[in-house]
Each structure stands twice: as structure tokens, then as C-alpha cells.
Amino acid sequence: MNETNRDGIAHGSSTEKRPAEARRIQANSGSQLRKPLCSLLPASMPSPSLRLAVVGAGAAGLAAARELRREGHAPVVFERAAAVGGTWLYASPAPAAAADPLGAAATHSSLYASLRTNLPREVMGFLDFPFTAARGSVVDARRFPGHQEVLRYLEDFTQRFDLYGLVRFQTEVVGVRREAGxxxxxxxxKLGEKGEQDEELYDAVVVCNGHYSEPRVASIPGADAWPGKQMHSHNYRVPEPFLDQVVIVIGASASAVDISRDIASVAKEVHIADRSAPTSTCEQQPEYDNMWLHSMIDHAQGDGTVVFQDGSSIKADVIMHCTGYLYDFPFLGDDSTITVDDNCVDPLYKHVFPIEVAPDLSFIGVPWKVIPFPLFELQSKWVAGILSGRIKLPSKDEMMEDVKAIYSRLETRGWPKRYTHNFSGGYQFEYDDWLAEQCGHPPIEEWRKLMYAANAKNKAARPERYRDEWDDDGLVALANEDFKKYF
Structure with missing residues (x-):
């Protein structure tokens, strides 16, 4: 949600429209970002205006709507909520969530009340709309603000670029299919009405529905007979319900770290199960007298006992799954040209275009372990330019070779397929700069790259205090100087 826990060349191409052919690709992938791939067409070339459907009005959908309209297209944005913001739109779980604690049917946001960004605001913002504490609507001026401040920023973005009129609120997309033509x-x-459905034709569809709505749940032997409560972080909001309880938190991501600390303020004990921890791990956590780190859970028992891989065990009241999310595109149906296998959306050229129907169907925001807003912006610029014919895609064969190269790289590293869209390390900036080059846009600012790295280092050194203590004031000064050109 902050740094999303989810990095991208050839010539020639064909962007003519053809009937979709649903295909399941068995590939092995990885891509070299060095060869030129797309080319800019002469500025004098006509740019046709297309009627485009954008699914979602979170940060990705808003970025897409702005860039598509800038390119001369006519986007219509479908949003099932009553407001913009997507992931950043805080909502308490519906009453039905009490009967569905693992979130199998949940559609609300995944925010918890105490959430603060895990990236500094200077890094987070869109490239030409800085997320500064000097904006008129600022309430939370902290460098790592709470989620409400991010929502205000997205509302400011929507207002500044006059996007509200493009959004159909409380309107859910239930089906997308390609017609023969x-x-x-x-x-x-329209939600809240009698279930009537509308069908409209569009020249292309841009999918921006995010990937924080379909919970992934850990498989625990014996869990069916275990009498305690299991829930997913998707349904977590505040710590008070866990007063004096023994809670196991599965996971080591940003949300797991935050939620375990949040719950520790009221719980009797908190035990973190981290699959990356050595099997023998059983350690009390620094600065906490009621929190321990373990390796993964081995099994659960009918008497309420949970046994870890090192053989240690506890009787727990709650197992909290902070285990991430699955990509989910229910409106595309079974005959879609993409599949989701081991949480890999396949085959996507540059993590954006399903090859068989490119560029008429695209996905914004699939990668994780990224700075999301700048990535959304650059992907959206690229998609908008390709749809107008100003930028060309390579041939289908060349695109498929690029996808196969990604899988080949994963295989070489021994990484599972679910890491396909993981942009950890320096790859996200290589990818961002490649997108920027294709669009004729400047690369990601050097200060932003350095600040991102400095924040990661500071977070590792001060896991409890990095949001309030840092050593990169010089980079902050460079960022603020750079932002002056936008005010």
C-alpha cells in the first residue's frame, strides 16, 4: 500500500485490432532493458481519440485517466466505491466480515487505523504533482503521514486535474469481453439499485483495480481442527479486540511489522511466524517484553496449541494472516487472454500488455516492491501514447521473447513464478527510466532514487523509529528545491 509488496525492448510492431484468442502460455521469462523496443512516431502524426474504459479510481486509475485525457482520449472511469482513493479509502469492514474473517468475500479497503506510509512523502508523490507538506489541504504534515493524508493528496490530484467528471462512482464492472469487431x-x-446492468462498447480497456482485495492465506496443517480464531490483515483495523489475548502474526512484510506492534500494545503475547527466519528461531524482540519471533508454523492442534518448526509451542487465541494478496480480475472471465498462475499474471509484456490483444487491454500497477505512484504515472503515459499511435509496440513474437526472458531470469535465480512482478532491488528504476525514455519523459530524479535507498537503510537500522528519525536531510532539501518548478 505504501511501497507495494510487488520491475522491463525490440522494434517494429503491429497494433491493429484482431479478435482475441485466449491462450495459456507456458513460459520461462526475464527481460533485458538495454535494447530499444518502442519508437516514438513523428509528432505530426494524427492521434485518434478513443473511448476508453478505466477500471478503478484509486491512484493507478486516476493516473491513467489523466494521461489518457492528456493524450486526447476520452476515458470513462468505473469505481465501485463512492469516492476516489482505492486502497487509501479507509473503511471499516462490513458487518458480514465478522462471519468472513479471512476475507474471502471482502471488498473493502485493506487499511488499518494506525497505518502510516513506509516511504517518505517526497518519494511517494506523482512526478509532476509533489506530495509536499506545503499543500493547502495538508492536515498531517509528518514526513511519513497517516493514510488520511495520502487520501487527501489523491483528492487534491483529482481536483487539480479535473478528473471527478470522468468517474462513475458506485458502479461496478462485472464483465469485460472482446467483440468480434x-x-x-x-x-x-450501479450499486444499490435493482441489479440492472448496462453494457457499452469501448475501443480499449485499462485495468487499474489494484491487488489488495483478494487475501492470500497460509496453509497450516491441522488448522481445520484448531479452535481459535483465524483472520487476515485485510479485516484488521484496530488492536482493542485483541486485549489480553495470545496472537500469532504470520508474515514479515510491512503490514505484518505494523500490525504486530499495534496488537502488542494490548495483547498478552504476540508471536511472529516468519518463513525467512531460521528453523531454530525463538527470540524475544528488542524493545518488547511480550513479542517473540519464530520460524514458520509446523502445525496446529485441536487443543488450541500451535507448534512452530523449532518444536516450540504456544496456546494461541488468534492467528493473524499478514500473508499478502492475490491478483484477481473477476470481470475478465474464464476466456481472458491472461491467466493468473502462482500469482503471476501471464503473459504480460512489460507487466502491462496481454500480448494477444495488445494494446487494447492493459494493466496499470501490477508490479510490487515499488514506489507506486510514479510507476503508475509512467505506465499510464506509455499506454496512452501507444493507444494514440504516437508510440509503437514491437511484434507479438518480440514481446513474447521478452516475457520468456523474465521467466528465464527467475529460473536462473531459483525464484518461484510468484516473484515475476517483484521489482525489489534496483530493477524498478531501470524499468521506470525505460518507460520514461519511451515516452520522451525525463528519467526518475536521482534524489528520489537515493532517498528510496536511504529510507530502506534507515528502516533496517531503526525499524521502530525510522518514520520519525532519519539522516537524509540533504536529499530532502534537493527534493524541495526540485519541487519549486511545480508551484
Whole structure:
């Protein structure tokens, strides 16, 4: 949600419309970002205006809507909520969530009340709309603000670029299919009404529905007979319900770290199960007298006992799954040209275009372990330019070779397929700069790259205090100087 826990060349190409052919690709992938791939067409070339459907009005959908309209297209944004913001729109779980604690049917946001960004605001913002504490609507001026401040920023972005009029609120997309003539039939329904559905034709569809709504749950032998409560972090909001309880938190991501600390303020004990920890791990955590780190859970028992891989055990009241999310595109149906296998969306050229129907179907925001907003912006610029014909895609064969190279790289490293869209390390900036080059946009600022690295180092050194203590004031000064050109 902050740094998303989820990095991208050839010539020639064809962007003519053809009937979709659903395919399941068995590939091995990895891509070299060095060869030129797309080319800019002469500025004098006509740019056709297309009617485009954008699914979602979170940060990705808003970025897409702005860039598509800037390119001369006519986007219509479908948003099932009553406001913009997507992941950043805080909502308490519906009453039905009490009967569905693992979130199998949940559609609300994944925010918890205490959430603060894990990236500094200077890094987080869109490239030409800084997320500064000097904006008029600022309430939370902290460098790592709470989630409400991010929502205000997205509302400011929507207002500043006059995007509200493009959004159909409380409207859910329930179906997307390609017609024989090459256009896309989008079926939607207005929430709260009698279930009537509308179907409209669009020239292309841009999917921006995020990947924080379909919980991934750990498999625990014996869990069916275990009498305690299991829930997913998707349904976590505040710590008070865990007063004096023994809670196991599965995971080591940003949300697991935050939620375990949050719950430790009221719980009797908190035990963190981390699959990356050595099997023998059983350690009390620094600065906490009621929190321990373990290796993964081995099994659960019917008497309430949970046994860890080192053989240690505890009787627990709650198992909290902070185990991430699955990509989910229910509106695309079973005949879609993409599949989701081991949480890999396949085959996507540059993590954006399904090859068989490129560029008429695209996905913004699939990568994780990234600075999300700048990535959304650059992907959206690229998609908008390709749809107008100003930028060309390579041939289908060349795109498929690029996808196969990604899988080949994963295989060489011994990484599972679910890491396909993981941009950890320096790859996200290589990818961002490649996108920027294709679009004729400057690369990601050097201060932003350095600040991102400095924050990661500071977070490792001060896991409890990095949001309030840092050593990169010089980079902050460079960022603020750079931002002056936008005010």
C-alpha cells in the first residue's frame, strides 16, 4: 500500500485490432532493458481519440485517466466505491466480515487505523504533482503521514486535474469481453439499485483495480481442527479486540511489522511466524517484553496449541494472516487472454500488455516492491501514447521473447513464478527510466532514487523509529528545491 509488496525492448510492431484468442502460455521469462523496443512516431502524426474504459479510481486509475485525457482520449472511469482513493479509502469492514474473517468475500479497503506510509512523502508523490507538506489541504504534515493524508493528496490530484467528471462512482464492472469487431463490451451495474446492468462498447480497456482485495492465506496443517480464531490483515483495523489475548502474526512484510506492534500494545503475547527466519528461531524482540519471533508454523492442534518448526509451542487465541494478496480480475472471465498462475499474471509484456490483444487491454500497477505512484504515472503515459499511435509496440513474437526472458531470469535465480512482478532491488528504476525514455519523459530524479535507498537503510537500522528519525536531510532539501518548478 505504501511501497507495494510487488520491475522491463525490440522494434517494429503491429497494433491493429484482431479478435482475441485466449491462450495459456507456458513460459520461462526475464527481460533485458538495454535494447530499444518502442519508437516514438513523428509528432505530426494524427492521434485518434478513443473511448476508453478505466477500471478503478484509486491512484493507478486516476493516473491513467489523466494521461489518457492528456493524450486526447476520452476515458470513462468505473469505481465501485463512492469516492476516489482505492486502497487509501479507509473503511471499516462490513458487518458480514465478522462471519468472513479471512476475507474471502471482502471488498473493502485493506487499511488499518494506525497505518502510516513506509516511504517518505517526497518519494511517494506523482512526478509532476509533489506530495509536499506545503499543500493547502495538508492536515498531517509528518514526513511519513497517516493514510488520511495520502487520501487527501489523491483528492487534491483529482481536483487539480479535473478528473471527478470522468468517474462513475458506485458502479461496478462485472464483465469485460472482446467483440468480434475488435471493440470491448463492458458490463457494469450501479450499486444499490435493482441489479440492472448496462453494457457499452469501448475501443480499449485499462485495468487499474489494484491487488489488495483478494487475501492470500497460509496453509497450516491441522488448522481445520484448531479452535481459535483465524483472520487476515485485510479485516484488521484496530488492536482493542485483541486485549489480553495470545496472537500469532504470520508474515514479515510491512503490514505484518505494523500490525504486530499495534496488537502488542494490548495483547498478552504476540508471536511472529516468519518463513525467512531460521528453523531454530525463538527470540524475544528488542524493545518488547511480550513479542517473540519464530520460524514458520509446523502445525496446529485441536487443543488450541500451535507448534512452530523449532518444536516450540504456544496456546494461541488468534492467528493473524499478514500473508499478502492475490491478483484477481473477476470481470475478465474464464476466456481472458491472461491467466493468473502462482500469482503471476501471464503473459504480460512489460507487466502491462496481454500480448494477444495488445494494446487494447492493459494493466496499470501490477508490479510490487515499488514506489507506486510514479510507476503508475509512467505506465499510464506509455499506454496512452501507444493507444494514440504516437508510440509503437514491437511484434507479438518480440514481446513474447521478452516475457520468456523474465521467466528465464527467475529460473536462473531459483525464484518461484510468484516473484515475476517483484521489482525489489534496483530493477524498478531501470524499468521506470525505460518507460520514461519511451515516452520522451525525463528519467526518475536521482534524489528520489537515493532517498528510496536511504529510507530502506534507515528502516533496517531503526525499524521502530525510522518514520520519525532519519539522516537524509540533504536529499530532502534537493527534493524541495526540485519541487519549486511545480508551484
Amino acid at each position: 475488435g471493440r470491448w463490451a463492458v458490463t457494469s451495474r
